[in-house]
Amino acid sequence: MSSASTGTGHLVRLILRRDRVQLPLWIVGLGGMIASSALAVPGVYNTPEKVAGYAASVGASPVSHLMSGRQAAIDTIGGITANEVSQVAQLGVCLMVMFQVVRHTRTEEETGRAELLRSTVLGRHAATLAALGYAVFTALLIGCITAGTMLAAGLAATGSLNYGVGLTLLGICYAAVALVAAQLSTSARGALGIAGTAIAAGYLVRGLGAMQDNALVWLSPFGWAQLMNAFGAERWWPALLLAVATAGLLSLAGYLTAHRDFGGGLVQPRPGHPRGTRALGTSFGLALRLQRGTLIGWAVGLFVLALIYGAVIPTIPDLVKSNPDIGKYIGVSADAEQELIDAFLRYIHLFMAVVSTAFAVSSVLRLRSEEESGRAELVLSTGVSRTAWVAATAAVAGLGALGLTLLMGIGLALGYGLGMGQWNQVAAQVAGQLAYLPGVLVVAAFAVAVAGLLPRRSLLAWLLVAAVFFQTMLGETLRLPNAVDAVSPFWHLPGVPDEPFDLSPGLVELLIAAALIMIGVWGYRRRDLASN
């Protein structure tokens, strides 16, 4: 007997075998992040005053609504925990299942490995079912870890269970989205693009809905999970919305699978240019072309983010006037309206600069993936020197970071204009954002040094990004010793406009960046090129 699902069990075992390292890393990494922040909350908010302070400040902040939605019972320790956890947990679980699903469906098909498997006794839907089963399993693990640590932190059992169920179902729902995306596009990259856009759309729609406190939240799976009101007036029926959406998406994925050729998709690859443009003929032109799509994606994403941040500025003084506690919380008096806005802007500049380091590092590490795939060999067998190749990649990363910085500044200024009706902010916001550019460049240059000198240790570059994120987000809260803070290049840079401007830290960091790039070039020039 063979049916459309024959062989699913074999595929699941193959997936578990292939991901025996990756899966534990996801679970420990994501689960650990969720657990540590859930377990920390009761200690940080250990008096009724502090809980009330959180509800009055974070709980009323439009930025928080945008990022984490409107959490029920924000004036209780359970609500605070859910609110603190939600951004990492929700986005984390969605991204995790998206990568897993695409990796085990469209990537396999694109590389031709799936063809080998399909030639055995394997049903048409086996690959889809195996990937789904795997994603359900991993989402459930994260859901259990989350609910379990909430229980361990002493929170109510119903609320913990409610939150865990919502999170798990959200993950499964986006696994179904990724399965549909994997049928639509013929390339794994394209499938990730479609699924990633769907995640971003769901997240933004929920955020905008929560900010304006309107029905928009009901259009997003992120909203549905949150509307289960964990730790508040709990209700379970929004879980049904998630389940129904998942079922619908799965039928769509199944229908598409049954109606397409193996290796085919709904979005057919279009023929491209039979000739290369003049600009493509240089190492810089090639590096730019390879990163164009990624760069445009980052530019659009960060510009929109900056625009939104800018647009929420007018609500901040009002918020402080109606609730002086927030002023105390940030350390600025409610009368000092401009001071308050400046502090907020400085934080936004810093936050967006730190986010853009992720672009810069992934852009630099193209050096590594080009080398591993053997394509760098093709380039370096022509008249392009190693120095030129490293320099071109570093230049794309550096100029890309500069472009993103300018765009973020402009976006913030435009948002400010939209909100405040003042359109004179462009120079100030661009300058404020530029003040943090040396930090971005140091992190990128560190990645160049790693790729040149220690190609097998390129994870080190991401470790620095993680450390910078950690220091920026939690450095002050955790009162880290200065020696630890100093790891982040951003910690040394003065934030404009509300701190006195000093040019020298930025210049020193530019010199450090230049030195790191030279080390990277030197390393890349003297070693063997990895051969496949």
Added chain:
Amino acid sequence: MGCAVQLNDLVKTFGAVRALDGLNLEVRIGEVHGFLGPNGAGKSTTIRVLLGLLRHDSGSARILDSDPWKDAAGLHRRVAYVPGDVNLWPNLTGGEVIDLLGRMRGGLDERKRTDLLERFELDPSKKARTYSKGNRQKVAVVAAFASNAELYLLDEPTSGLDPLMEAEFQRCVHEAKAEGATVLLSSHILAEAEALSDRISIIKHGIVVQSGTLAELRHLTRTTVIAQTASPSTRMVDVPGVHNPQFQDGRVAFDVDSDHLDGAVAALSSLGIRSLTAHPPTLEELFLRQYGEDVATSAHGDVA
């Protein structure tokens, strides 16, 4: 005649593995040089050293009178390379890759580009991610032969091509040679090397074990003789230089060292030859002799 490639006592190690173990190789200007050996013998490593992608540990390497490591970028304007395993940028079209590589090499011959695309039946407007292995290889072959290089380094360039395309590839090599270019052609397809090469080097465990023209190599080896004689031919066993005699249906087949060929034929003649066929060793047989003997006892690691 000058040398396009000259390698003396070249050593390259990867950790504990000696991929090249004192390799000597000489490729003369204007010749097609076959570089033969099984997988893991060190062919690709040699070519990567020649391209300055790998740095050799000891010995000397010169190509076109320059140091392949120090002068890499300058040299590469005169060198074209086709890797055995061609990996392209998935979102670039074949045409874009050809133009890209050509321009980075310092320009490409437009007339040849058009001509080669037609001969290899390659659609330049398709994205590289949609190409098969053979088509990716064609992209690299077209990019190389459209470049007017002085030296072609071809690393198993036909491994994904069908026989018709392989024939087209052979024509390209002939044309390049006619224009005065030098070709180093690594291969394990013996017929290809036999059809194209002026001289051949056989590499084994990182050393060149034999080098020369096909005629010279054959001189070193045995001729295969099959004969039918009037009298029983069992006494051929005792003729000096005769190896592996086999008797079947009144016929004898044996291999004979080239310098004992005269004596063996004289011995056969004394038995009354009814029919006689003799053929020089094919490259296959040369190859088998190089590798057949100690394949089982090989203790060396494999390095591609």
